[in-house]
Amino acid sequence: MFNKICVMGLGYIGLPTSSLFATNGIKVIGVDINKHVVDTINSGDIHIEEPGLKTLVSAAVKSGNLVASLEPQEADAFIIAVPTPFKHSDNVIKEADMSYVELAMKMILPYLKKGNLVILESTSPIGTCEKLLKPIIESANFSVGEDIYLAHCPERVLPGKILKEAISNARIIGGINEKSSKLAEKLYRTFVEGEIYLTNATTAEMCKLMENTYRDVNIALANELANICSKIGINAWEVIEYANKHPRVNIHSPGPGVGGHCISVDPWFIIEKFPNEANIIKLCRITNDNQPKNVVNFIKKIDQEIEIKKITIMGITYKGNVDDTRESPAIEVINLLKENFDNISISIYDPHVKDKKFEISNLEDAFKNSDLALLLTNHNDFKYLSPDEIGKIMNKKIIYDTRNCLDLSKWEKAEFRTxxxxxD
Ligand SMILES: NC(=O)c1ccc[n+]([C@@H]2O[C@H](COP(=O)([O-])OP(=O)(O)OC[C@H]3O[C@@H](n4cnc5c(N)ncnc54)[C@H](O)[C@@H]3O)[C@@H](O)[C@H]2O)c1
Structure with missing residues (x-):
């Protein structure tokens, strides 16, 4: 039934998904509008960092089952895995940018034929299947649910473990009708071993938004409690660890803010549509977005005591052990430092980031003559740094850990102020 599929978007979601289908015997045309992405994949290489992905993509391309292309082709099913960011603006409430999804659907349209299945994997605002995709498909005189089947199948994979989780996670599939859900289930069963739950499209859309909103709200609570603990003079990380020993408590970790393309974005999709109802959700978004400012205010306090002229940023990705900098709070911290300190010198040390738009220094240059090491991302690499060696090249031995990543007692032994x- 599904011999050939077309996947729109070959990023963190679309590329692993394409490769898993291809290595399980399905012919995949992977489409991306970025020529560099298409050329890299066709050469058997990858343009993003994800454990195991290079080997899988290389095998998929070698088998002849995965071909990347700038244009879609006729296929039995089409999967849309393109970005769904928010529009950057000064508005307090952020709006979803659905232009990538809309374009991807319009690109597919000339290749659609009766009996095809269209799946939206991109995280999307409520009503996207019914109100955005369905009318586009109908504009080509197809009846959705009869001629063309349509379903939303949101992704829940964890970057760093995408390949494992794509296979083992439970999935929610929401069809525009029952037949659409069942067809999508059949397709995903090619490689998915986790439970698959079938529902309608709107429920699946809301389910994904609810999951990430829960996590954003939980982190906002952790941030608020952490800010209170530092006022009291106790260690929030220790309190959270003990609180989580309660069998029904799971408080997330505080930090310098929330980033990434999911948790910091998806709650806005609910707030945008329900600004009068989504009060807690909005407050939590604002709480988390305020964390970079709190970090910079704290550095200003340190600076009143000890003059800071050079800061070394340790990590600029939105979370540890990945190369993804989208919506990273570290970038906001850097911008705020530049705004708040005259003539400050900032160097960045991030062993995961290859993106040329950031000036990433090597270890030596990053820490040389620095007055403050500011850890914003919990990369494992940082745990293996030698405080003695770093201390020798820094100007002043001060370290500020915003992620509870380091064993600070080791840095204190090396005479760091932590x-x-x-x-604190
Ligand atoms: N990355 C994750 O961990 C994750 C987890 C769950 C859900 N999601 C959701 O999955 C979706 C995709 O995210 P991602 O992280 O893979 O994004 P990404 O930016 O890594 O990849 C998207 C790719 O789509 C391409 N693209 C844009 N418009 C296109 C079009 N019209 N046709 C073909 N290609 C196009 C881009 O060039 C890019 O390579 C988003 O909605 C995201 O919220 C991501």
Whole structure:
């Protein structure tokens, strides 16, 4: 039934998905509008960092089952896995940017034929299947649910473990009708071993938004409690660890803010549509977005005591052990530091980031003559740094850990003055 599929978007979601289908015997045309992405994949290489992905893509391309292209082709099913960011603006409430999804659907349209299945994997605002995709398909005189089947199948994979989780996670599939859900289930069963739950499209859309909103709200609570603990003079990380020993408590980790393309974005899709009802959700978004400012205010306090002229940023990705900088709070911290300090010198050390738009220094240059090491991302690499060696090249030995990543007692032994978010 599904011999050939077309996947729109070959990023963190579309590329692993394409490769998993291809290595399970399905012919995949992977489409991306970025020529560099298409050329890299066709050469058997990858343009993003994800454990195991290079080997899988290389095998998929070698088998002849995965071909990347700038244009779609006729296929049995089409999967849309393009970005759904928010529009950057000064508005308090952010709006979803659905232009990528709309374009991807319009690109597919000339290749659609009766009996095809269209799946939206991109995280999308409520009503996207019914109100955005369905009318586009109908504009080509197809009846959705009869001629063309349509379903939303949101992704829940964890970057760093995408390949494992794509196979083992439970999935929610929401069809525009029952037949659409069942067809999508059949397709995903090619490689998905986790439970598959069938529902309608709107429920699946809301389910994905609810999951990430829960996490954003939980992190906002952790941030608020951490800020209170530091006022009291106790260690929030220790309190959270003990609180989570309660069998029904799971408080997330505080930090310098929330980033990434999911948790910091998806709650806005609910707020935008329900600004009068989504009060807690909005407050939590604002709470988390305020964290970079709190970090910079804390550095200003340190600066009143000890003059800071050079800061070394440790990590600019939105979370540890990935190369993804989208919506990273570290970038906001850097911008705020530049705004708040005259003539400050900032160097960045991030062993995961290859993106040329950031000036990433090597270890030596990053820490040389620095007055403050500011850890914003919990990369494992940082745990293996030698405080003695770093101390030798820094100008002043001060470290501020906003992620509880380091064993600060080791840095104190090397005569560092240490600060921890949620404690100091
Ligand atoms: N990355 C994750 O961990 C994750 C997890 C769950 C859900 N999601 C959701 O999955 C979707 C995709 O995210 P991602 O992280 O893979 O994004 P990404 O930016 O890594 O990849 C998207 C790719 O789509 C391409 N693209 C844009 N418009 C296109 C078009 N019209 N046709 C073909 N290609 C096009 C881009 O060039 C890019 O390579 C988003 O909605 C995101 O919220 C991502």
């Amino acid at each position: 600060y921890l978010l949620g404690r």
